[in-house]
Amino acid sequence: MATGTPSPTEYINHHLHNLQVGEGFWTLKIDTVFFSVLLAAILIWMGRAIGKRLQQDTPSGLQNWVEAIVEFVDGQVSDVFPNRDKLVGPLALTIFMWVFLMNFMDLIPVDLLPWVATLAGMEYLKVVPTTELDTTFALALTVFALIIIYNLRSKGLVGYLKMFLTHPFGPYLFPVNVVMTAIEEVAKPVSLALRLFGNLFAGELLFLLIALLSLGGFGAAWIPQIALGTLWAIFHILVITLQAFIFMLLTAVYLGMASQDLEHH
Template structure:
């Protein structure tokens, strides 16, 4: 499966193919589902461990980390969604941590887990759930569902319908308002999903291209040049991508808070 045995195109195609069952609309990307669940379970375990170790005395490193993370999330909620319901904090923290963990899988050597999978008979494996558009769309449309619920709760059914009829050009241009508002509302989950997917997919491709340097170019004496170059590029992109995965998780969390705050408001 290594780049030494496959052509450049075959290597990239192999890494971009999910382990799946079903065909067409009913296709389920099994690797995406499994890794998402495993990372969610890991997050729950770490959270439970942090709660179990919490104390009023000298806090542990894990407790310090979670307190810092919770304070960071709460600060963003106060800035973007004053008067937010209590569940927004845990939800925002979960979104940030879970998306970050799924993004972090991109920092694992690109060939490692797929190679281990082949040892047990798994031909294809994509290990970064957020490089699967199904994952990012699922997250985004869950947020979209909450936006609708918050709109209905804050404005009522009549107020929600009125928003579509009168925003942004007033009641005399109701047909145009409906189209414009509908586009505006649908654009929220679509932009959330595509932003996260696009950045993570691009990062995944860069890691593959760097891996190809060692597989297709580092042959014989040329390895004395290409192998060190690959190591430098890999380390440099890894350090930069660490910032990218954190920033993308942060943006997804903040935009979720902002959109819910807008929906919760009685003004539009």
């Protein structure tokens, strides 16, 4: 390996390191916040721009594409949510599109934006927000807060507490019920966050391993690197779409369960 060329461990660690300030609990990951907010702003801008140009008689190709996504999400929400709700449909659409855009950043060549950041004087840059537990847990905990709100709205405070005492084994085993129901409720945001993080983090690592071909024994290795990277990128399109869909669908399912009264829980 040539002098000055990073080792595989150094290369991977560099790409997995955030542009950040602070230490410990007070660490602010600037790149994660920046790309999350940037993609949210792009999503808002796209929605506003398309909304201003809606045409009933001669819709554009982009409008047809957006309408297909909206109808698809609406159909999924209608299947799992018992009653029409003003929040759940827009929330599901926002989650699907925002998570998809954050996941899509994983398809940008792994060295491109970090190289641009180096030219701008930034040593580190991590561009995929959903490869950070901070992002996935923030999304999941927001959904968890809505689950609690919907439970309180449908069951009331007494009914919600009663669920912990009587579900799933009846009132006579209330100590077991409390533990089981608490685990069940906590598992919802934990599974949402870890599933999304794990799949995207694994995908990013595989892109980095493919990029390592040019650092290892293959020399330039541009032919196998491009071939493998292209094949994985094509497959990864399915992964990032599926993960956005699962997060959106489970959100609707959990809120649908929370909106049921105690008798139907």
